[in-house]
Amino acid sequence: MIHARSEPVLALQGLTDGALCAEVPALSPAQARAIIAAIHRDRPLAPRPGLSRAALDAALRHGALPELAVLAHQASTRDPFEKLLFATADGHRIETVLMPLERAGRVSVCVSSQAGCGLACAFCATGDLGLARNLASWEIIEQVRVARRRLGPGRRVHGVVFQGMGEPLANLDRVSAAIAVLTAPYALAVDARAITVSTAGLPDGIRRLAELAPRVRLAVSIGSPREEVRAELMPVSRAHPLRDVLAAAGDHARATGLAPLWAVTLLAGINDSRADADLLATFARDFAAATGIAPRLSILDYNQVPGARFRRSPALAAFRDQLSAAGVRSHHRYSGGADIAAACGQLAGCEGEGWGKRARSARRSWGSTHPEPEDN
């Protein structure tokens, strides 16, 4: 059930210039952009040339800058990953992960798009929580703003990945509104190609994403190329089989020209056999033949969750070799912050100590550390 929440009338940090003008007709587009730029550059909202006191007053009469409460900030002792734990105004806990990229100083922020998640993937701690509610656009953007303030000199937000808590395509209107602010040059100015939206596999949402945000990248959690195994791991697969998901991903690739990322977390004895690798390679070759665009395969180690029924596969290298022998390139993605429950599959809205108690089974698919996007 989606609960009602207390929310300000208008959260200014969640708006583009057009949206702010629509809400406050007294503002010109230039004034709206000046106000939004001041907000996202953390400048005082004060009059200056091109921005009158009257314009500011009009905006502030209608809106405000609500905040998420920061409950905890943890830094991994194993790697440079960090995690932020927030509370929403109505008491939900959400998490955000700061992930270093390969190039020094660049950080990608992994944001949550929902409080909890309703898709119940068997390998994901978030899925164990159930869905509390969709996050508002400003709550998504605020995660990036707070993360940015945590970065010291020489580090900056380069990218944003929708791979935290929640299924972003189940909250696509707000996610796409957040993307508009993230990418606006007068707002957070993140390159759209450094933004990735990950899905467990909602075909309609994948096609809408191509319409609403055609420059952002798509990642699909494969789970298993075998339909019956995937349905066990990811209940959403019973409504949306992998073939339908990949057909939608093909439409997305054709519409955007962008290669999708296919993420597979290897689980010992479940999806890590040579036959699994061969089937995955067949799907990847078929996809490339149908679209002219090869998917980028990301193979991840499973991150153990206390009480989980899954184990990390010892066969990751052999799996990748098998893909390679079948003519399909792959990337081994490192997912960091496991000691602070920040790695893939571990986000459960807590600081880590009690997190194992919540987890009934092993969790979540796609990874945290990202190679920087390739041109396609």
Ligand code: SF4
């Ligand atoms: S993996 Fe993603 S879609 Fe699946 S339960 Fe976890 S948060 Fe939801």
